[in-house]
Amino acid sequence: NAGVTQTPKFQVLKTGQSMTLQCAQDMNHNSMYWYRQDPGMGLRLIYYSASEGTTDKGEVPNGYNVSRLNKREFSLRLESAAPSQTSVYFCASRRRELPPTDTQYFGPGTRLTVL
């Protein structure tokens, strides 16, 4: 039981390059989330997917796109990376089915640097 896994762990991009961050969970959770973590700002929600087939914007969606590929996988894409997107990115999941839980389970994170 791996929980929430993310790839890659580290990535360096040049401004304007694109990349996709991958996330998968094996807990059969319906809801999945992408956050970014910046010093002094806590975690901010980028996008979330309440269930397979749906996605919604969070607090800071600009510059990102997401795909809920299936129940297990939720990817985050940067089409044209900018230095402001240098951050640590976390994926999380939550059980939405009855009984729902308010607890989110996090992956280990992807540390992204954009030069």
Next chain:
Amino acid sequence: GNSVTQMEGPVTLSEEAFLTINCTYTATGYPSLFWYVQYPGEGLQLLLKATKADDKGSNKGFEATYRKETTSFHLEKGSVQVSDSAVYFCALSVKTSYDKVIFGPGTSLSVIP
């Protein structure tokens, strides 16, 4: 809107010292309150939570009490260990939308032998 404020770090303590990390919140309705912990190089994990006023969450020697009258959820531990060195995040979610978790900025704790 909903928000979480927690004390600025970093906090450095000697082993066996008493720990308090303050957290206050602003929210409509009656939120659930959480403390998440992030150990070096890892993702966040739930440390404890409380879902209604006067509830006390506890885990691994840490405690926090949901105080509605002071809108606070302070984290305490009587005797910290080196292994408690981590970043601690206070957070809330309103029951109508568990998808929208509001995190505080985090407090970094270093415990020295």
